[in-house]
Amino acid sequence: MTRVIISPSKYIQGNGELKNLYKHIHSLGDKILVLASKNGIKRTRDTIEESFKNSSANLVFESFNGECSRKEIDRLGEVLEKNNCNVVIGVGGGKVFDTAKAVAYYNNTPVVIVPTIASTDAPTSALSVIYTEEGEFSDYLLLPKNPEIVLVDTSIVAKAPARLLVAGMGDALATYFEARACIMSDGDTMAGGKATNAAFAIAELCYETLLNDGLKAKLAVERKTSTKAVENIIEANTYLSGIGFESCGLAAAHAIHNGFTVLEEGHHLYHGEKVAFGTIVQLVLENAPIEEIEEVISFCLEVGLPVTLEDMGIVKAKEDDIMKVAEVACAEGETIYNMPFEVSVEDVYSAILAADNLGGLYK
Structure with missing residues (x-):
């Protein structure tokens, strides 16, 4: 009988931790696709950019369309390829994470998860839940590995509804x-x-x-x-x-x-x-x-x-x-x-x- 336990390579949780994002992920790559809702980008972009200000890394911010569907995963994969990104960061909630993980998987890049809410257990898993465009459950995408890093800034999470x-x-x-x-x-x-x-x-x-x-x-x-x-x-x-x-x-x-x-x-x-x-x-x-x-x-x-x-x-x-x-x-x-x-x-x-x-x- 084979017993297995898996987890992200690193789990980081703390007050104000988003400002240390670059310090935690700099070894993963230098062209970074940041996926978040429009509001998520608005709320976190300044802090993320401040974290990277003394680095040579390039940040590409892209808005998530709201559903972890095959169509959205394909669209974001094209954005990643167009910008030659070699790291994906998902910022926000469960469907953003699942989409970021799927995009990273199909494009063979590391993925970092940054929850701004604590509404699901999706951040740490090697799994994406895929839905139809209408929001109905479609299937599970089982991934070969967990996210490289999960970083939770509790000061942000505590301010969510x-x-x-x-x-x-x-x-x-x-x-x-x-x-x-x-x-x-x-x-x-x-x-x-x-x-x-x-x-x-x-x-x-x-x-x-x-x-x-x-x-x-x-x-x-x-x-x-x-x-x-x-x-x-x-x-x-x-x-x-x-x-x-x-x-x-x-x-x-x-x-x-x-x-x-x-x-x-x-x-x-x-x-x-x-x-x-x-x-x-x-x-x-x-x-x-x-x-x-x-x-x-x-x-x-x-x-x-x-x-x-x-x-x-x-x-x-x-x-x-x-x-x-x-x-x-x-x-x-x-x-x-x-x-x-x-x-x-x-x-x-x-x-x-x-x-x-x-x-x-x-x-």
């Missing part, structure tokens, strides 16, 4: 439960082997950190401040969850998230918000102890994550729509088959409705 940090908690919430399911089923991980004890310990620590510091961190960032709790949650959302999911595996929660991407009513939600509800559905599928389900639902209510279909924007759940979600969640090759028992479309359909009722009961 609190909802984004909470969405990251929703994504991180699934880490332990999906890891546990994969280990019970002896499933293969995203890293290409079986889970290590170290990776599972990280997944457990991720969940414990959420319970201990989640509410405190939310309240702090609502006032645009960074406290020890905020630092801990940023690390949990970004690094602990990233290592935990990739080196232990995904299961039902993320597959159910993928299912919900087909419903237009849920397109306003962030990835982690859908994953949080998917976690509750997974626990229902497992017939987990009620005390555990109560703990997860209570946490979600405490920080403001969805616990019902109505919270997801689905006010009147149509049988056909929920069945479609279940069918996509159970598509061939989906991570739901890492559950330690047989799962059918009907099982998922029933678990979604049961989770909705449970969430409504505790609300």
